[in-house]
Structures are given as C-alpha cells and as structure tokens.
Amino acid sequence: MRVSRRDFLRLASFSTLGAVACNVFDEREFIAQSPVRLPEDLVTGRDNWYATLCRHCPETEGLVVRVMEGRAKKVQGNPLYPTNLGGHSVRCEAGLQALYHPDRIAGPLTREGPRGSGLYRSIGWDEALDNLRGQLDRSDRSAVLTVTEPLRGSLAHLVSSFTSAYGGRHMAFQPMEEATYARVVRDVLGQETMPTFDIKNTQFLLSFGADFLSTWTAPVQFSKGYGEFRQGQGRERGTFVQVDSRFSMTAANADDWIPIEPGMEGKLALSIAQVIISEELVNEAVIRAMTGGQGASALDAFAPNRIAQQLGIPPLRGRGPAEVIVELARDFARHGSHSLAIGGGSAAAHTNGLFNLSAIYALNFLVGSVGTEGGIKFNPPPPISELATTLPPATTAEWRRLKGEIDNGSIKLLLFRGVNPVHGLPADIDLRDALDSDDVFTVSFSSFHNETTEMADLILPDRAFLEDWGDDIPQPGPGFEIVGMQQPVVNPLPGMSPLSFADILLRMAHELNIDSAAPLDKVTFQDVLKDHARKLHQLDRGSVREATFEAFWNRLLQQGGWWDEGAVATASLPPSPNLVDIANQAQDPRITGSRDPNTFYLVPFQSISLTDGRGAHLPWLQSTNDPITTVTWTTWVEINTAVAEVIGLKEGDFVKVEGPNGKSLTAQIYHHPAVPPEVISIPVGQGHTSDIRYSKDRGQNTLSILGLPLDEETQALAWASTRVRITKTGEREPIPKFEGIVPAFRPNEEDAIVKVTRG
Amino acid sequence: MANEHKWGMVVDIDRCTGCQACVVACQAENNIPINEEKDFLSRRAKQWIRIDRVWEGEWPNVKARFIPILCQHCENAPCEPVCPVYATYHNNEGLNVQVYNRCVGTRYCANNCPYQVRFFNFFDPEWPSSLWNQLNPDVTVRSRGIMEKCTFCVQRIRRAERTIEGQRGEELSDQKLKEGNFMPACVTACPTDTLIFGDMKDPNSEVSRRSEDPRHYKLLDKLGTDPNVVYLKKVDPHVVEEAHD
Structure with missing residues (x-):
C-alpha cells in the first residue's frame, strides 16, 4: 500500500490523540528530559563514607572520607569524634592530594648516584627488605637510630618495643618543638598527659x-x-x-x-x-x-x-x-x-x-x-596500658648532640619515618653534612622525595594515611578517655606499591628473631590493633559496647574510635606554684643578633596551611591564602607599613634577611599595618629543594637563619629570640596574594562590608 | 516537593576566625582547579567562597576583620537579567543557578555582580592525571569559556532529595541534611560553626531562627538585591559605632 506523506501525518495525529484519550502513557513519558535532575542522575556507582583519622599534623582529627568506586573523593570531619566534632582544618582536606600526588614514590628505590643527587633505581620489595634486614643484622645495634614524628598509641608501643628489643635508639622529631610547654605541663600543672x-x-x-x-x-x-x-x-x-x-x-x-x-x-x-x-x-x-x-x-x-x-x-x-x-x-x-x-x-x-x-x-x-x-x-590516662606509650620530640640540644654522634661514628644506621629533619632542624646543626658520609647508611620510609630522603641509601615508601591502619590517643584529649581508630579507606592506586612502616617493623622483628612477646609477635599492624581493641572490648563500657568482638571491631571502625565520657581524670589537683619562686627565676630573654639600624626582632611563624613545611608539596595548601596577608606560594616578610615607607621598602621588594649566624635568605616584602615597628615576621615551611613540582624552589627556609638559641632550662629551640638585618636587593616583583590592590574602604564611600556592633 | 524549600545561609561573623577550611572544602567538593601562583598574580584565582580580610584602624589600635563571601543567591539577582542565554536564573528553591551548558561566556553576569563571586574560565582546567582520582563525580568540570560560582552544593541537595524525599518519603529538614551529610561542603568543614545552612521556609529551622538574630544584616543591602545569605554582625566591645552604622 502506498502511503503519502499527508496520509502518514493524518494517521500519526490520530494515533497520538487516541493514546492520550485512552490514558495509555504515563504523564512523565511526554517529558523529554528533566534538565535539573539529569546530571546527577547520570552518576554511576554508590558512595560510602569511612571513618578514619587525619595524620597530617599532630592534632589527628577524626575524619569521614567519601569513597566512590575505589577512589577517595572528599575528606570531612567526623561529627561523632569528640575532639573535632565534625570540624576540620585546611590541612586535613589535603590528605587526598597526598594520596593521589603525581610525584608520590611508587615503590622501593636504591641509591645510584651521589647522596643528594636524586638518582635512584627501582627495586622490588624482596630485594629492598633483604637489604634492610641485612643492614639491621650487620649493624652494631647501639649504632642504630630510628627517627619518627612524635608517636602515640599502638604505633608508639610498637616502635618502642622494637627499639628496646632490638637494642637501638629512637628519637622523635618535630620542628619548632614544644618541649618547654611539655615541661610546664609536667612541672606546673602536674600532668603526664596534655591538658x-x-x-x-x-x-x-x-x-x-x-x-x-x-x-x-x-x-x-x-x-x-x-x-x-x-x-x-x-x-x-x-x-x-x-x-x-x-x-x-x-x-x-x-x-x-x-x-x-x-x-x-x-x-x-x-x-x-x-x-x-x-x-x-x-x-x-x-x-x-x-x-x-x-x-x-x-x-x-x-x-x-x-x-x-x-x-x-x-x-x-x-x-x-x-x-x-x-x-x-x-x-x-x-x-x-x-x-x-x-x-x-x-x-x-x-x-x-x-x-x-x-x-x-x-x-x-x-x-x-x-x-x-x-x-x-585534665585528661585521664589511656584506658589500656598498651596505649599509654608516647614518644615525645627530642629537644634541639639533643639533635645537636646526635650530629656529633653521627660524625664520630657512634650512629651508623638511621631509619627516618614521617620526618624531614634536614629541612626542619636549624641550619647550624647541618644534619645534611652528617648524613653525607659513606660510614652512614640511611633508610627513609617517606612517600615523597624531600631533603632528608635525598640523603637516603634506601627508600621504602610508606602507605599514605588514607591507606593505612592506626590508632591514636589524642593529645590533648577532650577531657575523657578516647581511642581514635584509623583504617584504610582505599587501596593504593594500580602501579603504586607502598608498604606500611609498622608492617615492615614487624616483619623485621620476625626475620631477625629479636622478640616473641606482644606486640612483636603479631604478623601485621592490624593484628596489633585488634589485640588492643580486644582489651577495649573487655572493658565493656564507653561508646561502643557489643556482645562479640567482631561486632565491637566493626562498630569501632564505623564510629571512628571509642570513648567514654564518664571516664574523666580523677587525680587530685596539683599544688599551686609559688609565685615567689617563679619571680626569682625571672629574667629577660637573651636576644641573639645586633641592635644596629635596619635590624629587627624576627618572629617566625607556622602558616595555617604549610605549618612547619610538611604540607608544602600539596597544591591545595600552597594555594591557601595566609588568612592575614592573603599571600600564597612563597615566603614573605611582614613589616610594619609605616616603617617600610620610612626605609623605602615597597611591597614586592626582595630583601636579604641576614641572621646572627651569618646565613641569609631572600624574600619579598609585604606591608603589614599590624606588625610592631621593631619586629618582622616570616613564615616557615618553604625553601624545599627536592624535585616535587609544587614545592621545589619556592620561597626560602626561615629556620636556616636563626642560629642555635636555646631555652636555658629545657634546651628547646628559642626560635623567636633572634634579631636580623634586612637589606634591599634592588629587585621587585608582584607578590602572589589574593587580596585586591584597592583599599577595602575609603571614608564615606560605602557602608562597611563587615558590620560591627557592641553586642 | 522541590518548591517547598527556600535554601539560605546565615554567616555569623563573630564566630569566624578566617581559618580557610571552608575555602579548601569548597575547592575539593566542586572540582575547582588548583589556583597556581600565576593565577594569583593575574588575579584569576577562583574561590567560590572566599574570606575577605579587612583592615581597620592604625597601629597599634589596628583590627583585622574576616568575612566569608560567597554567592548571595539574591532574590533580585543583578546577574540574572543580563544573561542573554538564560544560563543563570533563579529557581523556585531560592537558588541562583548556573547552567554550564547554556553559558556562552559573555561575562555580563560577572560584571553585574556586586559581590564579585562569579569566576570565568579563561582556560581549560588542568590537573595532573593522578589527581583526577580525587575529582567529585557529582560535579561537572567546567571547560574554557564558562562562568562558574557557588551553587550551595546543589549536588548535595539533589542527593538529599533523592535519598530523603525520593527513597524514604520523608521531608527535608536542616537536621536531616546534617545527619545525612548533605550540608554544603563549607558548612560541614567550618570548625567554629560560623556557617549555618537550611530551609528559610521552615520556621523551625535553625537558619530561619538565626536569621532573625538582632545582629542580622545583608551584604550591600541598599542595592536591593535581597540575598538569601544573612550575616550576623561582628561583636567588638570597643567599636566606634559611628564609623560603621
């Protein structure tokens, strides 16, 4: 049958009308698409949120991490975790970039070129671990030093047990350490745990x-x-x-x-x-x-x-x-x-x-x-004794002594995990020089090249914290007993083969037959954590209570930890200090450096994003504005605006800042209306030389010009007691900052954006 | 169900410390490209929520004030009528919406926004391939030539609608948004609870209650944009009131 175009249209219109009249089709069938809902509906997969801990800085906030199709997508604060109650800092968020960083070390490396050259060859884990075991086996055990960040919880227990069973030493490193505060907590407040x-x-x-x-x-x-x-x-x-x-x-x-x-x-x-x-x-x-x-x-x-x-x-x-x-x-x-x-x-x-x-x-x-x-x-001690171990940071004076020990051959094998002391110690200690010796064998467990890792003979990349197990006793805690739990939220990407530092320690303990007592009798660090969790389970109190251990363990991980709000500090209050005794100790600070013209007090500070430099390789942290100056991606010198104008320094001018130790750095001027006229401030954290795309050759290392002033009692670094000289270099460039170049307000021009009231 | 809500935010400046947690949380949630040094130098850094720092006074009686600024989702939005292709419009939930695949990049909207919260993609965004893994699959990566801005994390609101209204048949509320992790990323991140998000149409919501605080005001109120973001004044016991009000 021949159907003309006119016939076809006539038939088509009848059939549509019929369908509508008979209500054959659902109304939604006539909607071509939902423009608002369509994009989200097209997303495949299902997201899961896993609770864990942030290990970027010592606060160790409780986190929940959104994981979709095996990839971590978003970090947020764990709303249940008592210390941060859902809040988090810029630093936690950047944990994702540590996980997926393009310059992360994929597997074990052995040094090929001179120390510091960055020339390494990839090797397999069997060869790498054989090498480590051989070094540990052959070394004089008293000449072996493990250096980590300050540790708490099960990892502190494991490292401490390994060190004492093996016979080596351990030191914890924290740049700009708070040893003086820790002493006051002990001596004035009478506490072993941080209040x-x-x-x-x-x-x-x-x-x-x-x-x-x-x-x-x-x-x-x-x-x-x-x-x-x-x-x-x-x-x-x-x-x-x-x-x-x-x-x-x-x-x-x-x-x-x-x-x-x-x-x-x-x-x-x-x-x-x-x-x-x-x-x-x-x-x-x-x-x-x-x-x-x-x-x-x-x-x-x-x-x-x-x-x-x-x-x-x-x-x-x-x-x-x-x-x-x-x-x-x-x-x-x-x-x-x-x-x-x-x-x-x-x-x-x-x-x-x-x-x-x-x-x-x-x-x-x-x-x-x-x-x-x-x-x-005050905070109570941890609920179980195995979690009571803390490995606090060594003082700067101890690091200075260590340098001497390496130089005289007392230390021959060094294991570095989670720290970068070559960058973070004052330049006058010159740890780099000590490590640059054929008498020393250095192992780094870092996931990234940094100034310390570059001196290593063997690099055994650790897991990122979002791939690893752990637990924590927060310091300070929330005022009651708490144990935070860290679990791997994702597996390493294909092509990446990191191994957990804790698992390597356990493997070494077995292969060297150094001890068979807990926790060194366990095969993996997860086993150690489970062993400690069993003891928590047996307490039968707190935020997680279950009939079986399996249910307890699952809830523990699901909730991100265990806490007992009723278990508060019970020790009696410390005696009041005698003000006369304190007054008798009163003294003025000894400031290093001259008081000549163009010299200023130097008050260094940790920026909110890079802190002591540990976040410098992460682009989100480099690009986070300093809250006050809004400067990013570099090192700057904060100087009082009026003073800068008097001595002829414009914003963006490069100045040479010379410390009392004769070393200097060059950085750009930022005009700051609230810096005291006698002071300049410079953030620490930049000045990395290792080949990481976001941190290499950005700004300079402020700690290099301080010299070695120490607190006379605690031997901690007196990093704010230096005077420095600034000299104009004659160069100027725009400074990378977020704020505009036009002053925010002029009188009678606009209503203030920030409205203020007395109450 | 959708038109029963009017999403809004209260920003209590007296709580804000300027810590930038909201800024990075927004960047992570919304696939905002890395702001490189050159972006700051060329004044093209993108921050859908930013913290303005405002100096007041002179040494030594000097103050720095912080104020988080994001799209105000204005009821009378100056950005909307100037768009020749209806890429930006006001939806029936109080959101000022940006439709990326309609945008042709005239930038009229950014010119007309008094809050400077719209950002134009002069270049295609770039991440090293390994960092693609962290991108949020719920949020479109904007290409060159497209305008972008704060959406109140509309992808989270849509998820909440699908989960709470669609699957459970329950009504959305501030509490349910919070419990289900559907609050905008900046609100969730804030460690001082400066940012409060919710349904302005719900008289019992926290955001409704707090927006009636005696300290409330709207940003550049005299322009008549009628924002859905309400600010609560900073309290300063030493303020010279005549200078501000």
Missing part, C-alpha cells in the same frame, strides 16, 4: 603567644570551643585578649591584642599577678598559699608602674601600658574560675621560655581555673 582548655565555657580568655586557632597544639578542637565561647546559646559572649609580639590569625580574632616585646610575656604575667594580689581581687588564702605568706609585697618588683616601660606595650585606645596591665588584671580576676590563661608558641620560644610559661600558667591557680569548668581541663 585541654575548656574554651567553650570560659568567660575571659587570655592567651600569650599561642596561635591556638591556627596551628598551636589542637587548633580545630580549640576552634570548636571558640565558636561557642563567642556566640554559644544561653551564655554571655566571652572576652578574649591576646598578648603577642606578632599579629597572628589568633590575635586578629581577639577583642584586644596587646603587642609586647618578644620574650617579656612572663614578666607581664607576673605584673598581672601583682595587681591581683595587691588589690586582693582573689581569695586571701590563695594569695597566702601562692606567695609563701608574703602577700602583696611578694611581687612588688613587678608592679605595673615599675615594669610597664620594659615590656614594650604601646599606648592602646588612649591608655598607657601600666593602665592596660591593671585593667587586664582586674578583668581576669573578675571572672574568677571562668578566666583562663594559656601560653605557648612564641612566648615559649625564648631563652627564658620556661619562666614565661611558668608565670603564665600560674595565673590560673590564682583565679582557681585549674581543673574546673571554663578553665584547664
């Missing part, structure tokens, strides 16, 4: 030098409390004062920032104490106890009108320095046990750091905020 601060319930927070919202100790945990401290429901807004020789991100958030001459924080604390005592703003019995009965006369030498001029405090809002101190002391005392004084960072990094921190933390005893709500909150 936390109940910022959420504090009413008056006084911080000396601690950049606690950015990088100091546990910034995410403290930030959680800070949000509530400011605008928590059912409470009055807390007041926050930061005493700091640098305008840090934390200082920027304070209601009052009190600039101070570097190293004078302890004297200011004693001056505050003097006002509180002389005006009898606290209980008389407390005053008697803390002054050995001397009362008001005990601290006369620190009366504001006597020492205010020494402290370098400028006039603030029309008040002179003595007036500022008196007002501060009255505010601090008025809030009683809901006042909190904390100190660390640059306040501790002086030759008199221990005195500074002792005086600062003593203020809490004066107002009764030790072990109370809104004050210093």
